[in-house]
């Protein structure tokens with residue numbers, strides 16, 4: 001089921017179900033997004049939200065409060081709460 005659309009800075013658009021992590025949605029949509037631990041600790045998958053909102057199922061994804069305020073997200077543990085625009089990398 002598609003709840004939202006995620007757009008990457010290189011122009012991919014993928015369907016996102018609110019129940020899927022953003023990383024899963026990107027991969028299912030054919031985007032080659034970097035990943036490793038898939039549990040919110042290694043930061044390999046880090047990206048920055050240009051638009052939109054995400055929520056986390058874990059309490060402390062590996063981001064500082066400042067990074068969160070700057071829009072950095074860890075797609076492997078983030079779920080979209082709206083359509084999102086994402087830039088890969090730090």
Ligand code: FES
Pocket residue numbers: 034035036037038039040041042043044045046062074075076077
């Ligand atoms: S893949 Fe390790 S933090 Fe996302």
